[in-house]
Amino acid sequence: MPLIILLSWFASFFVQEPQSPKFKLIPAPKVSFNSFVDCNMAEAWVGDTFRIFPGKYGEDPLWGYSKNLKYSDGPNANQVFRNAAEKFHDPIMPLNVPVGQKGLHGAVWFETVYQDAKDKSGLTLYALYHNENYPITLPYDSTTKEGYTNSKLWPQGLTGPESPAAVCRIGIMKSTDGGKSWDNRGIILEDLDPRMILKPHNTSNTFAGGVGDPSAIASGDYLYVFYGEYGYPGVYDPKNYDASKEASGQCISIARIALSDLDNPVGKAKRWDGKAFTIAHNSFGKPVASLQIPKAEGGGAASSPTGGFHWGPSVSWNTYLNCWVMMMGKVEGKSWEGDKIYISFNKNKVLGIGNNSQQWTKPQLVFQKPGYILWYPSLQPLDTEEDIKERRTSLKLGKRARFFVKRIKPGDDEYASEHIIEFEK
Helix, strand or coil: CCHHHHHHHHHHHHCCCCCCCEEEEEEEEEEECCCCCCCCCCEEEECCEEEECCCCEECCCCCCCEECCCEEEECCHHHHHCCCHHHCECCECCCECCCCCCCECCEEEEEEEEECCCCCCCCCEEEEEEEEECCCCCECCCCCCCCECCCCCCCEECCEEEEECEEEEEEEEEECCCCCECEEEEEEECCCHHHCCCCCCCCCCCEEEEEEEEEEEEECCEEEEEEEECCCCCCCCHHHCCHHHHHHCCCEEEEEEEHHHCCCCCCCCEEECCCCEEECCCCCCCCCHHHCCCHHHCECCCCCCCCEEEEEEEEEEECCCCEEEEEEEEECEHHHECCEEEEEEECCCCCCCCCHHHCCCCCEEEEECCCCEEEEEEEECCCCHHHHHCCCECCEECCEEEEEEEEEECCEEEEEEEEEEEEEC
16 A cells, blocks of 8 residues: 555544443333423432422413422432422422512423532522513513513414414523522523514424523533524514525524622523634524534424424533433424434533534434324433442433433323433443
8 A cells, every 4th residue: 555545534534523431221110200301300409408300380371370399309300200299399499479579470490400510518509590471571661671572473272273473582590508499690692582483484393593402510610501492583574574584593592600609690691603702691692513403314404393403401521431412303294293312422521622512423313202292301310339339310320221211192191210321431
């Protein structure tokens, strides 16, 4: 072999993309969760207690007022996930304020808990929440530019032709008693009214727009927020609507906020602009390119019933793999239909350098359950001595973890686990 060809071969060999970690699902005795789940599982160790915060709280004109946001605890994750319904308790939550007043509007779901490392008692928690509103609960305010214009072109929601689609936002609450009571600190990410996608283009029965379904992890001095992006990447103009442009601005994006800003977070988060985190919390940035689904592979706009996109990220640091792991769903039809769960990896421990936060591998299929709609996958710690000693949660895991997912079909709707996932380097 000529030397130049040999050198070229060696060069191409050594610059090849590193292989993604390997994984397999191992069947395990089924664990069915005994409280309401419609979100990522927010959780933390408070002393020697493993505590979780599933559910939904607040006003919702479509589904009715909810007090399903609970907390439950125990000596390890396995026991807490098996707790009976009577072992779930109501935290003290901030009240919804009347329309037009400043404060909490709409319903909230806790998605991630960040535990303040400076508080050695473990009692100081910050809950990242998904918030949903409608033109009736958050009407457009010309002074603040927040809220949504009620229009006959507002898209359809999940409960039928007369129901309105929701708009999602992301906010933060704080607790200083381990999650038994909460104080609302405000909205950190949102899409404003001009980005809402209306009829006749929005026919997916999902959202009119907005940002939601988040997961968050701390890296360095920042909390990195992974979220679904559902609005138009610019001003929605029905005369010049472009489905491919809409899809280019969706769907899993990343923003970050300094840990020092969590007590007073409004306006402090920044979105990714393609090179750095510079975009305002209520503007639009760029999603993670490797997590987008190309049109040739069935990808498309979130407002279309035929557009495919990944959503609902759940991110954890894996101490065995020494990398970040992201679980996610996939929408393949209207009303959030999709029966597959995917996984992606990022080997950059420090996310704040260059574009490290964006370097996720192409999603791989982990699990499929035909006949079901699958939402909110997560990996959870086991009841092993190692997982308990290391205080592992859904944000920090090891070689093996429980795989949970919300599975939905008529007469069978539960958040459950039937598998353990095992990783190999």
